[in-house]
Amino acid sequence: MKNLKNGNDESFRIIVDKYQRLILNSCYRFVYNRETAEDLTQEVFIEVYRSINMFRNDSKLSTWIYRIAISKSLDYLKSRKRKKRFANSKSLFENEDMIGSTSLKDEIQAPDEQSPEKLLDNDDRIKVLSLALDCLPENQRIAFTLSKYDEFSYKEIADVLGITISSVESLIHRAKVNLRKKLYNFYREYL
Structure with a gap:
């Protein structure tokens, strides 16, 4: 250093x-x-x-x-x-x-107003997840991305964001709930 x-x-x-x-x-x-x-x-x-x-x-x-x-x-x-x-x-x-x-x-047309067929025709499922992630509030998206994609621990995320570990847990929980809602609405025709 x-x-x-x-x-x-x-x-x-x-x-x-x-x-x-x-x-x-x-x-x-x-x-x-x-x-x-x-x-x-x-x-x-x-x-x-x-x-x-x-x-x-x-x-x-x-x-x-x-x-x-x-x-x-x-x-x-x-x-x-x-x-x-x-x-x-x-x-x-x-x-x-x-x-x-x-x-x-x-x-x-907002991403969540487009039909599943249209979105899947335009892009693949990763694009759908990207759109759902984009709909999350900024702090939830960051915490979720660092946790799931970058494999950061909750402590590391707390350090990066300058918040407590319990706040990180809450952000990730709310992100998962919101993603489930968004993705359920998108995929409900296929369930």
Whole structure:
């Protein structure tokens, strides 16, 4: 750690080699796009390199790196939502013939309003789970993803999120309940 804080490039390369795949997978589970996940992973390690002297050793290095990865992924998703909202409102005002003819709700169908056949025709079952995960509140999605995909312990998740272990248990329980509801509604025709 001391070498890393002193700017030793070899130490940094070791850290990148050790965590790159894990961080890439974690970012991918937020954005579902390989190129974007790779870009975010690169941003994470740039941030690690720039701010390594701010690391206080009050948690594991991996926990600190995961916090950065989650933050970068969520920032990306928030900026993408803002861009989509702007693009939608801009297109509505550019084409005045659309106003009054159809509602925005008719044009943009929410994932849980689409039929199972349509979703399965468009993508596979993994996409369905991804859509269900996207519908979860942010803190539930993060806790569930870290637990089930990254195989973090509840203590590690608590450290990453800066919450108690009992809060992590609650978040994961609520995420499972919400996912069951979403997936049951989707698959009930097939049960």
